[in-house]
Amino acid sequence: MHSNTDVLILGGGVAGLSAARELERRGIANLVLEARDRLGGRIHTLRDAAWPHPIELGAEFLHGLPRKLKLPHRFSLRPRDADGEHWVVDARGLRQADGAAEDAMNLLGEMTGPDTTADAWLDKHTKGPQRRLARQFVSGFYAADPKSVSTRFLVEESEASEEVHGERMFRPTRGYDTLVQHLARDVKAHLSTQITRVTWKRGRVDVDATDALGHARSYRAKKLVIALPLGVLKTNSVRFSPVVDGLQLARKHLEVGPIVKLVLRFREPFWAKHRAKDFTMLHFTNGPQQAWWRCRPFDSPVLVGWSAGPQAKKQPSVDGALHAFERAFRVKNLSRLLDAALVVDWSADPFARGGYMVQPVGLPSPLQQLFAPVDDTLFFAGEHTSFEGHAGTVHGAVWSGQRAAREVCDCG
Ligand SMILES: Cc1cc2nc3c(=O)[nH]c(=O)nc-3n(C[C@H](O)[C@H](O)[C@H](O)COP(=O)(O)OP(=O)(O)OC[C@H]3O[C@@H](n4cnc5c(N)ncnc54)[C@H](O)[C@@H]3O)c2cc1C
Incomplete structure (x- = not known):
């Protein structure tokens, strides 16, 4: 059965959620598909009475002055000096x-x-x-x-x-997942939906997925934002047909640090x-x-x-x-x-496959080229697509999602 929307977003980390929010704000129908049974990806806050405060199993700090990072809803995170x-x-x-x-x-x-x-x-x-x-x-x-x-x-x-x-480093004292909750507000997402295949041509994308019970799910849209972690893309567990040249190069030349x-x-x-x-x-x-x-x-x-x-x-x-x-x-x-x-x-996590992106010496093309929109149909987001040098950060991932949404809108 096909589920139809204008834009599908693969991955419900902060990059995918930021893209979804920005598209929503601009009145463009979209749907986030997320493999886990939770949103947030590499932000994973443990809240458990046995622990004296929220414990960050993934991202932990705001690396920089909160006002410079411009994270949405940063005040509700209650960032405090952590150094x-x-x-x-x-x-x-x-x-x-x-x-x-x-x-x-x-x-x-x-x-x-x-x-x-x-x-x-x-x-x-x-x-x-x-x-x-x-x-x-x-x-x-x-x-x-x-x-x-x-x-x-x-x-x-x-x-x-x-x-x-x-x-400078700051701790979101109310837990980093507060950011995820804010970004996810009013966003439409299907959880426990693992993408296995993307078939695309200009103006049309078909996505195959399996749900938590292993049942096949299909989705169709005009455009696709790929906000999956580089580590997952490198494993080839999500197949693209036809292959996407920039993505192939990125898979081959970029690394993910454990x-x-x-x-x-x-x-x-x-x-x-x-x-x-x-x-x-x-x-x-x-x-x-x-x-x-x-x-x-x-x-x-x-x-x-x-x-x-x-x-x-x-x-x-x-x-x-x-x-x-x-x-x-x-x-x-x-x-x-x-x-x-x-x-x-994080390398053992099947939906992360590592910590964050690392560029080895000898990258054949700049990131902007590897992750440029393809045929006004495929768009890229995620920390590894931060062109401004903020890879491996939460703010870099958020900004990349906002950029991908703007690119979707700019191409009409
Ligand atoms: C241990 C650790 C500590 C860190 N510490 C900091 C820090 O202190 N400060 C900081 O700024 N940054 C930190 N980072 C980096 C930060 O966490 C990431 O840059 C950011 O969270 C990445 O967001 P993203 O949306 O690009 O990717 P993700 O959060 O990984 O989102 C991608 C989503 O895609 C989903 N997905 C994967 N495969 C599939 C599939 N087949 N089908 C459907 N969905 C799929 C995943 O489940 C995930 O939800 C840390 C990262 C790690 C791992």
């Missing part, structure tokens, strides 16, 4: 290093010159601890492999981040009597997780661990994390204080 003391854990032990992350971020902005890999650039221009920290930052923050990630990409991302004051989050709830803060007791962020130059942070501004005994890039390919271990803390804080037997642990591996 504080930074400490580094290295072979010399635990030491305060405020500004370490900022220094590494600034260094990325200096990676100008011919496009090369981050490793090649760092080998030439840095040494010792600075190089190690910068490599950790490239893999940790950008989920990128320093051996292959493009310096041009890192410079673009770092310049774009500077424009919004990305060195990310694993480890969330630990302790019975009490084991750090309370240590000289580092006021830390917000711990950067490990060598450890299973590149960084651990407290959920500021909340003062809770919850720590969030982050492995990204090549390090996230290793199996995460709660014991390994506890041992790293025991060594750094010179405490014993931390497992007795551990109350709960969550491991979230």
